[in-house]
Amino acid sequence: MATIFAEATPPGRGGVSIVRLSGPESRQVAEDLAGALPEARYCYYRSVRDGDDLIDRALVMRFEAGASFTGEESCEFHLHGAPVVVKRLEAALVARGLRRAEAGEFTLRSFTSGQMDLAEVEGLSDLLAAETETQRKLAVEASSGALGRLAEEWREGLVHAGAMITASIDFADEEIPDEVAADVWRVIAGVRSSIAAELAGFPARERLRLGFEVALLGAPNAGKSSLMNAIARRDVAIVTEYAGTTRDVVEFRADLRGLPVIFLDTAGIRETDDMVEGIGIGRARDRAADADLRIFLGPVPDAARDLTRDGDLFIETKGDLTGASGAISSLTGAGVDRLLEQVFDSLRRRLATSGVASHARQAEAMQAAVDALDLPEGLAPELLAEAMREALHHLQRLVGKIDVDDYLDRVFSTFCVGK
Secondary structure: OOOEEEEOOOOOOOOEEEEEEEOOOHHHHHHHHHOOOOOOOOOEEEEEEEOOEEEEEEEEEEEOOOOOOOOOOEEEEEEEOOHHHHHHHHHHHHHOOOEEOOOOHHHHHHHHOOOOOHHHHHHHHHHHHOOOHHHHHHHHHHHOOHHHHHHHHHHHHHHHHHHHHHHHHHOOOOOOOHHHHHHHHHHHHHHHHHHHHHHHOHHHHHHHHHOEEEEEEEOOOOOHHHHHHHHHOOOOOOOOOOOOOOOOOEEEEEEEOOEEEEEEEOOOOOOOOOHHHHHHHHHHHHHHHHOOEEEEEOOOOHHHHHHOOOOOEEEOOOHHHHOOOOOOOOOOOOOHHHHHHHHHHHHHHOOOOOOOOOOHHHHHHHHHHHHHOOOOOOOOHHHHHHHHHHHHHHHHHHOOOOOOHHHHHHHHOOOOOOO
């Protein structure tokens, strides 16, 4: 493969800029610029020169093949963080035949060399995009290979069961103990149950990765936009005394004690002949129906009663005007923190199921494996063996060992250049 390079730190001024090389010529080029580098994984403070031109005094590191992020021989230049220094080094690398890396190419090489499975790659992508502490924890666990280790446990169980099934086929003329058949079905049931348990927590973990949606609903002038501004502590929604001011769905992303939450300010729901307001109400209904939680402000409009779900929150607003007990006030902030605590508790309970799968691709592969293991007892050994092979096929898909070509471009295109 061609030797590639890219700046691994954000472009611009800073204390340090790191330029990473990966490929068969990385050591040769690094030594041409900075002198001999005898030991791997040690930093050397060297003069980096392009001929007689001193580019910079920098820390230089090299990694042997199999001991680097990409799995290839790699080198890094830790330069002073000035864009002109980086550009000068990059010009020297291009002059020596190296190619600039494409977005995600370092991680793609790590995947193709077997350093990471596809679930780890997805976890790394999630880590780079994480905005809250809970997202970070989920992504770190995924990027460290937690799902791959689970898949390997499931695979070992099925391989064990498959071996016993094969024995029953190969030695059909001999007597197979009844306990062998019982053991096969026990293993199948255990693997299927474990995969199903991981699947059960997938919807909540996917929402954690993407952000929980909480819709503010009510009649016109119920105080939805005022509450949105109180939650955001700035003006994100227009507030007027005129009913129907909010026409489209206004979003505000919040970090709620580590949970990523997207609050949705929606159009007041009522019967209307106004075409534009009607479109806004339709959008409000669609987003509310798909939201993870709905907060109804004031009496629930008749046109919104079908949107209520178990666990939704019902509150009174404008407490500063009405003086009603328990009513919140967006103007004074009274009760807003209490409401946010209720939202947090409601969403946190959905994360009680442990696990790491958080991508639709992963869930589809696991569901296919579960379906393949949904077998009637007494099935012929040959059919049972075929079911084992099908389930193993889907577990290989789960970690990206087969059938992932169509998915790779989409995964790696989300990475920045240099990663």
